[in-house]
Amino acid sequence: MKFKTGDVFAARLKIRKSHNGNRFYNHESGSDGTNNAFSNLGAKGFKGTAGSQVEISGAYFPIPQDPAHNPDFQETFTMYSRPTAFGPAVSGRTDINQQNSFLSGTLDSLEGYNWA
Numbered sequence: 001m002k003f004k005t006g007d008v009f010a011a012r013l014k015i016r017k018s019h020n021g022n023r024f025y026n027h028e029s030g031s032d033g034t035n036n037a038f039s040n041l042g043a044k045g046f047k048g049t050a051g052s053q054v055e056i057s058g059a060y061f062p063i064p065q066d067p068a069h070n071p072d073f074q075e076t077f078t079m080y081s082r083p084t085a086f087g088p089a090v091s092g093r094t095d096i097n098q099q100n101s102f103l104s105g106t107l108d109s110l111e112g113y114n115w116a
Helices: none
Strands: 018-020 042-049 052-061 074-077
Touching: none
Parallel strands: none
Antiparallel strands: 018 074, 042 052
């Protein structure tokens, strides 16, 4: 096919990241340091008001974040990963040398999260 001057062409390109392994959240931790807020497939469903919540048996909803601590989950194509493009580095630790930030629920720039 020959292109003529002035012809207009368009295309739709859909790109998504890919991964190997199951997207399970059984190794994740909430702000209280436990896995109580997660089901295997996402966040657990709860009903009630603050302070009197009851888990809805078998209910969950998908969350946009990939599991950060699942050793069987490996991203194979990263869309964009330069953390400094999303703002300055931010620390959520009381001690910059804190080793077990995951256990305390800290998600800061040292863990790859740039909230700013």
